[in-house]
Amino acid sequence: MSECKHHQVIIIGAGAAGLMCALTAGYRGRDVLLLDNAKQLGRKILISGGGRCNFTNLQTQPSAYLCANPHFVKSALARFTQWDFIAMVERHGIAYHEKTLGQLFCDESAKEIVEMLTTECDWAGVKIQLRTEVLTVSKTETGFELHTSEGHFSCESLVIATGGLSMPKLGATPFGFKLAQQFGLRVLPTTAGLVPFTLQPEDKSHFECLAGVSLPVTVTSASGQSFSEALLFTHRGISGPAILQISSYWKPGEAVSIDLLPGLNFVDWYKTISIESPKLSIKNALSRLLPKRFVERLQEIGAIPDKALNQFSKAEVEALADYFANWSIAPGGTEGYRTAEVTLGGVCTDELSSKTLEAKACKGLYFIGEVVDVTGWLGGYNFQWAWSSGHAAGEAV
Ligand code: FDA
Numbered sequence: 001m002s003e004c005k006h007h008q009v010i011i012i013g014a015g016a017a018g019l020m021c022a023l024t025a026g027y028r029g030r031d032v033l034l035l036d037n038a039k040q041l042g043r044k045i046l047i048s049g050g051g052r053c054n055f056t057n058l059q060t061q062p063s064a065y066l067c068a069n070p071h072f073v074k075s076a077l078a079r080f081t082q083w084d085f086i087a088m089v090e091r092h093g094i095a096y097h098e099k100t101l102g103q104l105f106c107d108e109s110a111k112e113i114v115e116m117l118t119t120e121c122d123w124a125g126v127k128i129q130l131r132t133e134v135l136t137v138s139k140t141e142t143g144f145e146l147h148t149s150e151g152h153f154s155c156e157s158l159v160i161a162t163g164g165l166s167m168p169k170l171g172a173t174p175f176g177f178k179l180a181q182q183f184g185l186r187v188l189p190t191t192a193g194l195v196p197f198t199l200q201p202e203d204k205s206h207f208e209c210l211a212g213v214s215l216p217v218t219v220t221s222a223s224g225q226s227f228s229e230a231l232l233f234t235h236r237g238i239s240g241p242a243i244l245q246i247s248s249y250w251k252p253g254e255a256v257s258i259d260l261l262p263g264l265n266f267v268d269w270y271k272t273i274s275i276e277s278p279k280l281s282i283k284n285a286l287s288r289l290l291p292k293r294f295v296e297r298l299q300e301i302g303a304i305p306d307k308a309l310n311q312f313s314k315a316e317v318e319a320l321a322d323y324f325a326n327w328s329i330a331p332g333g334t335e336g337y338r339t340a341e342v343t344l345g346g347v348c349t350d351e352l353s354s355k356t357l358e359a360k361a362c363k364g365l366y367f368i369g370e371v372v373d374v375t376g377w378l379g380g381y382n383f384q385w386a387w388s389s390g391h392a393a394g395e396a397v
Pocket residue numbers: 012013014015016017018035036037038042043044045047048049050053054055056132133134135161162163164166167170171172173175176340341342368369370371379380381382383384386
């Protein structure tokens with residue numbers, strides 16, 4: 001049998017959570033080895049935020065996370081906050097800006113975040129080994145033994161930071177879920193989150209010609225969760241931040257309700273404009289509020305009558321107001337893990353300590369980041385969970 005290299009702490013997965021955990025444990029003087037099967041560190045960080053990494057959100061709070069136990073995230077988020085991460089970014093002289101809704105992005109490149117974390121790992125004495133796939137893990141009397149593509153390793157504390165299933169082309173694997181099950185931990189069913197919707201055949205034929213058209217909306221799920229952001233028509237269905245957000249709350253078979261004119265009192269608007277320009281067509285009037293191509297399409301499919309403003313009855317105006325406030329779409333499905341930003345579900349938080357992320361039933365085994373049943377909203381919340389949970393485990397291992 002080949003030599004077995006020992007470390008106090010081994011972290012599997014050099015993504016956002018694994019890097020933060022490694023540097024935190026390293027600064028505590030722990031002997032840390034960080035393993036990843038990839039050729040490159042932090043690949044998801046590099047492609048995130050269109051290459052500028054939306055690294056946190058100023059408004060980070062527990063209510064921005066989906067988790068079977070909504071209280072679970074509180075402890076880790078409180079002990080390593082968005083302000084702590086921003087302070088690290090500032091210490092490294094990385095320029096950043098708020099794009100919208102508290103979302104912080106690098107001015108230059110996501111590479112700066114990876115460089116910052118790598119530098120910190122270096123300062124903290126962390127050993128990083130890439131191109132090393134962990135194949136199996138077994139429990140020993142004093143810790144864990146790992147069989148990898150590059151030989152055997154052993155450790156006292158083992159941290160699983162292997163992420164979720166989204167973007168398989170970036171090397172996502174179900175490794176972390178399988179390992180949790182191997183150690184008897186419950187794993188909640190996983191699905192794609194922050195993902196575009198596909199449309200049912202009739203809606204698809206109605207709207208695929210609008211690919212590229214976007215508009216601000218308020219979208220509401222069947223469970224009552226709402227987001228006010230942009231909707232984007234695509235060749236396959238609908239996307240844009242509002243849709244990605246609501247997709248995490250959507251269940252197959254449900255419809256989502258979309259307010260196409262958020263903040264507008266349609267009946268009052270109609271009264272004013274029909275007095276000003278009674279002979280104006282409804283199409284031209286609505287084109288002042290909505291993208292013209294969208295209005296034309298709604299008229300072509302018979303959703304809006306083809307007549308002048310002075311030809312509408314009060315009841316017809318009210319019906320139009322209701323149509324625009326509650327445009328209902330029942331998605332055919334989602335684009336799945338291929339394009340999803342995150343994975344919903346994962347290692348059940350009942351199995352973990354919210355303070356340390358250690359498995360209650362297996363001393364020395366920790367789960368952090370996306371592999372855990374914690375999913376943030378779009379807008380930097382998922383990285384913040386990776387930083388906070390990574391830090392919590394890094395303080396404990
Ligand atoms: P992550 O997936 O980052 O890392 C897991 C690591 O484990 C990988 O490096 C993988 O190679 C390794 N691994 C897996 N199995 C292994 C094995 N058996 N052996 C060895 N290594 C193994 N979030 C956000 O807050 N702001 C944003 O701007 C974006 N943007 C964004 C864009 C796109 C396209 C995607 C897909 C996702 C985002 N996200 C995001 C989400 C964010 O990227 C995600 O939540 C975090 O990267 C999760 O970090 P983790 O460290 O948990 O897993």
